Amino acid sequence: MYRTERRQKYDTSGFSGQRCLLNSRVQRTQFLHMGRTAFGAHDAAFEAAKERLNTLKEEPDNNVKLQIYALFKQATKGPCNTPKPGAFDFVGRAKWQAWSGLGDISQDEAQKQYIDIINGLAGEESPAETEQAGEEASSYKEIKVTKENKVCSILLNRPAKKNAITWLMYNEIVQALDDASKDDSVTVAVITGAGDYYCSGNDLGNFMNIDPKDMPKMARDGKELLRRFVTAFIDFPKPLIGAVNGPAVGVSVTVLGLFDAVYATDKATFHTPFTELGQSAEGCSSYVFPKLMGNTKANEMLLFNKKLTAHEACERGLVTEVLPHDSFQKEVQTRVEYVAQLPPQSVREGKKLVRDQEREDLHKANEKECEVLEGRWLSEECVRAIMSFFTKKARL
Numbered sequence: 446m447y448r449t450e451r452r453q454k455y456d457t458s459g460f461s462g463q464r465c466l467l468n469s470r471v472q473r474t475q476f477l478h479m480g481r482t483a484f485g486a487h488d489a490a491f492e493a494a495k496e497r498l499n500t501l502k503e504e505p506d507n508n509v510k511l512q513i514y515a516l517f518k519q520a521t522k523g524p525c526n527t528p529k530p531g532a533f534d535f536v537g538r539a540k541w542q543a544w545s546g547l548g549d550i551s552q553d554e555a556q557k558q559y560i561d562i563i564n565g566l567a568g569e570e571s572p573a574e575t576e577q578a579g580e581e582a583s584s585y586k587e588i589k590v591t592k593e594n595k596v597c598s599i600l601l602n603r604p605a606k607k608n609a610i611t612w613l614m615y616n617e618i619v620q621a622l623d624d625a626s627k628d629d630s631v632t633v634a635v636i637t638g639a640g641d642y643y644c645s646g647n648d649l650g651n652f653m654n655i656d657p658k659d660m661p662k663m664a665r666d667g668k669e670l671l672r673r674f675v676t677a678f679i680d681f682p683k684p685l686i687g688a689v690n691g692p693a694v695g696v697s698v699t700v701l702g703l704f705d706a707v708y709a710t711d712k713a714t715f716h717t718p719f720t721e722l723g724q725s726a727e728g729c730s731s732y733v734f735p736k737l738m739g740n741t742k743a744n745e746m747l748l749f750n751k752k753l754t755a756h757e758a759c760e761r762g763l764v765t766e767v768l769p770h771d772s773f774q775k776e777v778q779t780r781v782e783y784v785a786q787l788p789p790q791s792v793r794e795g796k797k798l799v800r801d802q803e804r805e806d807l808h809k810a811n812e813k814e815c816e817v818l819e820g821r822w823l824s825e826e827c828v829r830a831i832m833s834f835f836t837k838k839a840r841l
């Protein structure tokens with residue numbers, strides 16, 4: 446049912462759509478050389494990431510190459526300071542657009558995103574960064590978990606895929622939250638995304654290449670996995686903070702209603718395109734969102750697919766505070782460090798008082814949502830919507 450040829454990754458015919466291909470040998474050499482000549486970049490992790498760039502087993506796709514190029518320029522030169530290339534200089538124009546698209550994010554922030562993307566592509570952490578990260582580097586594949594100064598940081602780490610959540614990543618997040626809840630050295634957990642996205646929600650590839658006769662089993666397994674995933678957020682006993690560093694989609698938005706604080710950069714957006722995908726609400730949002738923002742505002746998101754800006758999400762109570770993009774990491778760090786040093790038992794008992802008021806209702810909502818979704822995933826509407834996502838990609 447979901448059989449569809451994954452589109453040809455990138456054609457090499459040259460400029461296509463908004464994607465520009467660094468497809469000549471010269472351009473590729475320039476691209477790789479660029480990684481070696483940062484000007485004044487001092488951060489060891491940045492240096493390590495530059496070195497890693499040249500050891501990647503698989504060349505990144507063009508979108509990611511442009512992102513790496515832009516972040517490198519921003520990290521070493523600051524905001525784009527060159528004139529826009531001429532209309533026929535396709536490659537120069539695409540690179541200029543990628544760089545100028547970063548606006549005025551700080552060199553530090555650009556360095557951090559550069560490191561995250563490259564280490565995400567390399568699939569492991571640079572030794573320098575592991576050291577810097579503190580006591581424990583993650584032993585996970587699609588998230589990065591570090592614990593330092595009582596803070597457990599969970600980084601969604603598939604930047605090349607906008608941190609879309611695979612079956613494996615669902616399980617890893619459940620595992621990381623369970624581990625953080627039992628670790629007495631941890632008093633607060635934070636979830637954020639690598640690269641320019643917070644998370645693009647469920648990986649639509651989860652439903653691909655499944656034999657029609659196995660679909661009912663896929664739907665049953667997906668229902669059970671989703672139920673466990675959302676339960677982990679409902680029952681997490683310590684403060685859980687979301688650091689929404691960029692656009693958030695689908696289930697990564699709905700579970701935010703189960704967090705204790707959500708900080709968003711002013712570049713973040715919040716989108717739950719469920720009915721466009723032939724699907725339905727999850728993450729307890731069918732219960733939490735009407736309580737947070739009223740029925741009509743909740744329906745605007747969950748039924749009518751309205752994408753919210755960070756400020757709109759804050760006005761509706763889904764986001765605690767919107768912070769400037771270029772100081773986002775620092776600002777969130779200050780807030781998290783304050784929470785981390787509070788008397789942990791007092792904080793946990795305070796959280797339990799609030800959560801116990803509606804814990805039962807949340808579990809009921811979760812069960813109901815998972816049941817409905819099991820049926821949705823087998824529906825023609827859902828199949829068609831997911832197929833068209835990948836078919837559209839194939840056309841680009």
Ligand SMILES: CCCCCC/C=C/C(=O)SCCNC(=O)CCNC(=O)[C@H](O)C(C)(C)COP(=O)(O)OP(=O)(O)OC[C@H]1O[C@@H](n2cnc3c(N)ncnc32)[C@H](O)[C@@H]1OP(=O)(O)O
Binds near residue numbers: 508607667696724
């Ligand atoms: C246990 C099961 C539980 C299921 C729970 C129910 C959950 C429901 C949801 O979460 S519904 C929401 C699902 N998410 C989406 O519909 C988003 C789909 N993605 C997009 O619309 C776009 O990718 C984008 C707007 C997020 C970003 O667009 P753009 O900036 O143009 O980047 P690209 O599209 O080129 O993305 C780069 C790269 O990543 C791949 N990708 C991005 N998001 C997803 C995704 N959700 N699933 C699979 N793949 C994704 C995209 O295909 C590109 O890959 P490529 O380079 O083409 O190989």
